[in-house]
Amino acid sequence: MRSPIHLTAREQRITWELLELLHGSLDLHEVLRGAYGALCRLVPADHGALCVSLPGHPTAYDWAVADLPPELFAGYAELAPDDFVRSAVMKRPNVVLRESEMLPRAAIERSVMFRRSRELGVRLEQAMAVLLAVEPDWHGGVTLYRDRRRPFSDRERALLQQLAPSIAAAIRTCRRLGDAARRGDVLEAALRREGVEILVVAPPASVLARSAGAEALLERWFAPAERSAGALPAPLAGALGAAAGTPGAGAAPWTRRTRDGHLRVDLVPFAEQGRTLWAVELREGAVAAAPATWRGRLTDRQVEVAERVLRGWDNALIADDLGCTPATIKKHLQRVYDALGVPSRAALIARATARS
Structure with missing residues (x-):
């Protein structure tokens, strides 16, 4: 169990601001965007990514913050196995790691994500990340990058480690209560x-x-x-x-x-x-029932056909329901028209509405 680090007055102000942002909304994107801004003041970084995996899809992510060229994350589900940052933190959830603890430098520079960033004109020289294991079937992640070879310090690592449980708790709250609120809106609309x-x-x-x-x-x-x-x-x-x-x-x-x-x-x-x-x-x-006055003029089978017409069924559906052919239904229906003195389906429905 790590002991909390002593914060300077400035660090304490930013930390309180960050905690207020984390618990000030149920909108996950709003929460993580606000947290990212405060976090970068506490732990200076040139780029960052904050994401949450989609339930049941561990390599598909909702990128709440992706302060990098969007092309870097295009088709990420296929690239995920080659992302050395993700591979490292997945093995040690809830522990902040720096790139030197993920892969040797030469291996990092040969990695797919490193080379892809170079092709996009971004120099991701240093990284620090933590996987937030918040639920069995989904997780969150925070990654900070620097585009110069200035490693993240022990203190910066300790600051992020101290904040990681609060970030995880905020993600969990947004997912559980925010999702429930949205579902509640859907249910409420239906109830109206x-x-x-x-x-x-x-x-x-x-x-x-x-x-x-x-x-x-x-x-x-x-x-x-x-x-x-x-x-x-x-x-x-x-x-x-x-x-x-x-x-x-x-x-x-x-x-x-x-x-x-x-x-x-x-x-x-x-x-x-x-x-x-x-x-x-x-x-x-x-069931749309035939008016009682029709029953003296129609046979039982003709009443069954008429009532299904009143439900909006076509001849094929009526035939399937009554176990006969559409041609037979057509004959029954013509006899209904003749018995009631109506020329068409529409007139039959209108006559039923008038209850005559």
């Missing part, structure tokens, strides 16, 4: 829409939050074999996987229909801290 229940889902199928009536609705519409704790029912997980696999195409509504009604599910993506989550909106509809 009458008749809508909602799930907030991280692909492929993890349910992160749900509105009050969502679980009961899922139990009504999905068999136990289709459901599992904390996850989307299997049919919805398949629909979400298809939607997530075609970004920008727009997700078509998913619908399940029974004799007692229908369930419509809309899949709406939204961004949260560099990843895409999905709002799964659930709307339940009852």
Whole structure:
């Protein structure tokens, strides 16, 4: 256990400012940008990078601060195994390391990231970094660079080491409470829409939050074999996987229909801290019943066909539901029109609305 170092009056002022910035917001980017500015006054550096890995994707990062040419981090997931800084700190989480403790100088100069920085006109001569192991499935990182051969001192290393737990705590708070607040906004918006229940889902199928009536609705519409704790029912997980696999195409509504009604599910993506989550909106509809006055004029099968027309179903869907062919449905429907004296689907729906 390291003892806290004695801070000068100036260092103490900057440290208090940095701590206020770390805990003054739930916006991760705002927190880390503010912390980076204060940190560079405490530990002078020419460049820096502060990042958080995306949950479940240890080589994909949300770069909250990347005070370097953006080209350096292009395609970083593929470059990560060749980043000597990341490779070193991953082996010693929560411990501040300087470049001399990462690789011999000759090996650093042969490394992919060093040579790439030179090609981009940046001289990353010295580095100091720490991996912040904040959760089992994601982590944060702080790296400071100097473009002259002026090594980071023992005191500068000690200062960053002393601040690392506070930076990790701020990242954890932003991820947990900030994400929860954003999910809460999504849920609150859904609750303002009458008749809508909602799930907030991280692909492929993890349910992160749900509105009050969502679980009961899922139990009504999905068999136990289709459901599992904390996850989307299997049919919805398949629909979400298809939607997530075609970004920008727009997700078509998913619908399940029974004799007692229908369930419509809309899949709406939204961004949260560099990843895409999905709002799964659930709307339940009852059967559109034929007016009682029709029943004396139509056969039972004609009533079944008419009621499915009132739900907005086409002939193919009605045929599939009733176990016959679309041609048979077309014949039944024509007899419905004749019996009720209407010329078309639209007129049939209008007649039902008038309840005659």
